[in-house]
Amino acid sequence: MRIIDYSTVPATDSACEPEHETLVQEFRDEYLEIMHSMGDGSFAAGLLFPAIPLWIEKGVGLDVVQKYLAQLI
Incomplete structure (x- = not known):
């Protein structure tokens, strides 16, 4: 898991850090499962x-938004 420091x-x-991964692991697993099932x-x-x-x-987050918008083109 990666952290982007803006x-x-x-x-x-x-x-x-290991604490971050533990904190979000359950949500991450659920998200990845949904992403896999939807394609x-x-x-x-x-x-x-x-x-x-x-925060413009x-x-x-601009880099992440740009990646999603690129999928629409």
């Missing part, structure tokens, strides 16, 4: 509604 410029991507095109088909933290002024 407080650095450019944002840094690093491995998470790669689930967002473009309108079946997946991701919750993405977004700070650039938080």
Whole structure:
């Protein structure tokens, strides 16, 4: 599991601490199971509604939103 630190410029991507992984593991497993069952095109088909933290002024989450929008083109 990876953590994106948006407080650095450019944002840094690093491995998470074991505590973080334990904290989100159940939610992550459920998400991955749903993603697998719906398939790669689930967002473009309108079946997946991701919750993405977004703060435009700070650039938080813009990279993730751009990846999802690219699936629609």
